[in-house]
Amino acid sequence: MTICYLGLYKMDTRNRINIQAMRENGLEVIECQNREPGLKKYLEQFKKYWPARRKCDLIYVAFPGYVIMPWAWILAKITRKKIVLDAFMSVYDSMILDRQSYGKYGWAALKYWLLDWFSCRLADIILLDADEYINYYIKTFAARRNKFRRLLVGSDNKMLFPREQKKATKNFLVHFHGTYLPLQGIPYIIKAAKILESEGVEFNIIGQMSTYGEALKLCRQLKIKNINFIERVLYDKLGEYMSRADVCLGMFGATEKALRCSAFKVVEAIAVARPFITGDTPAMREIFYDRENCLYCKMMNAEDLAAKILELKNNSALRDKIAKNGYQTYLKYFTPKAIGAEFKKIFEEVIR
Numbered sequence: 001m002t003i004c005y006l007g008l009y010k011m012d013t014r015n016r017i018n019i020q021a022m023r024e025n026g027l028e029v030i031e032c033q034n035r036e037p038g039l040k041k042y043l044e045q046f047k048k049y050w051p052a053r054r055k056c057d058l059i060y061v062a063f064p065g066y067v068i069m070p071w072a073w074i075l076a077k078i079t080r081k082k083i084v085l086d087a088f089m090s091v092y093d094s095m096i097l098d099r100q101s102y103g104k105y106g107w108a109a110l111k112y113w114l115l116d117w118f119s120c121r122l123a124d125i126i127l128l129d130a131d132e133y134i135n136y137y138i139k140t141f142a143a144r145r146n147k148f149r150r151l152l153v154g155s156d157n158k159m160l161f162p163r164e165q166k167k168a169t170k171n172f173l174v175h176f177h178g179t180y181l182p183l184q185g186i187p188y189i190i191k192a193a194k195i196l197e198s199e200g201v202e203f204n205i206i207g208q209m210s211t212y213g214e215a216l217k218l219c220r221q222l223k224i225k226n227i228n229f230i231e232r233v234l235y236d237k238l239g240e241y242m243s244r245a246d247v248c249l250g251m252f253g254a255t256e257k258a259l260r261c262s263a264f265k266v267v268e269a270i271a272v273a274r275p276f277i278t279g280d281t282p283a284m285r286e287i288f289y290d291r292e293n294c295l296y297c298k299m300m301n302a303e304d305l306a307a308k309i310l311e312l313k314n315n316s317a318l319r320d321k322i323a324k325n326g327y328q329t330y331l332k333y334f335t336p337k338a339i340g341a342e343f344k345k346i347f348e349e350v351i352r
Helices: 013-024 040-052 069-079 091-098 107-122 131-141 186-195 212-222 235-244 256-260 264-271 302-313 316-333 336-351
Strands: 002-007 028-033 058-061 083-088 125-128 148-150 172-177 201-206 227-230 247-249 276-279 295-297
Touching (some): 002 040, 013 336, 125 131, 125 336, 131 148, 172 235, 172 302, 186 302, 201 235, 247 264, 264 276, 264 316, 295 302, 316 336
Parallel strands (some): 058 083, 172 201, 172 247, 201 227, 247 276
């Protein structure tokens, strides 16, 4: 089976792992990618697609695909192909409801809503990472349920794998990496660190985007001394940082999006066989079970997060159990091979 992998995508975590997953399962991937400004990108994509059109079995529109969907639909119609859209996340949900970059009822909100709505209409199959997110799409964009398939996020097992723990501190080390977006709940992590300041707990927080300045300001206000802010770590070094930690953190934020999507950082934690704590959400409960392969805490609750960190610090048996079971969950659902098997099943269904 041959897939036309079409889009304006960067070779980020999502797309790199998806391409790896397809190829590990015997799928041939022809990349039709270009990010040139204006109409040039469409011409360059056409030059790559047209010679391979007879060979390709379907068109896969990579994330972020909402802008390019009309172009993909034209190519699909003139060459009689089906379209699989990797929606991954709603642009309306991200820009309007989560980040609140624009007002909920202005022209910008309408534009982003229409991008999602139109994408749903043009695609034959739409991929999202949680059933909870699928329910959101059906309700918000009046899309048909039979168009949706759940495809979990994966992790690159060539870069992220279990390592021996080698940390340079005697403290109990807590790891977080992310983009400081509201759904991630950085303020609650910082406040939890303050609560644990005298408990021998140390935090590494990796990343520098969005509300980074606000996070630093909060730390200065609280006079926190047990957080190490690390601005940037290359992806191929991330596994080393995570493996030093005693526990990794997921999402804790005060947005609806946090309730309906999964997180790369959680999958990356179980890929390196570290126990993790994350907010208790419907999307996370689709795969993860409290005190079995994860430890849940209340969303938007620094006190409960601090209590759960302290519980793992004082209970090595529970840490080991969560780490072991989490890694087995990773091997079952989240490796490129496992993700690719789902791709293959979905693509075969689309072609039939």
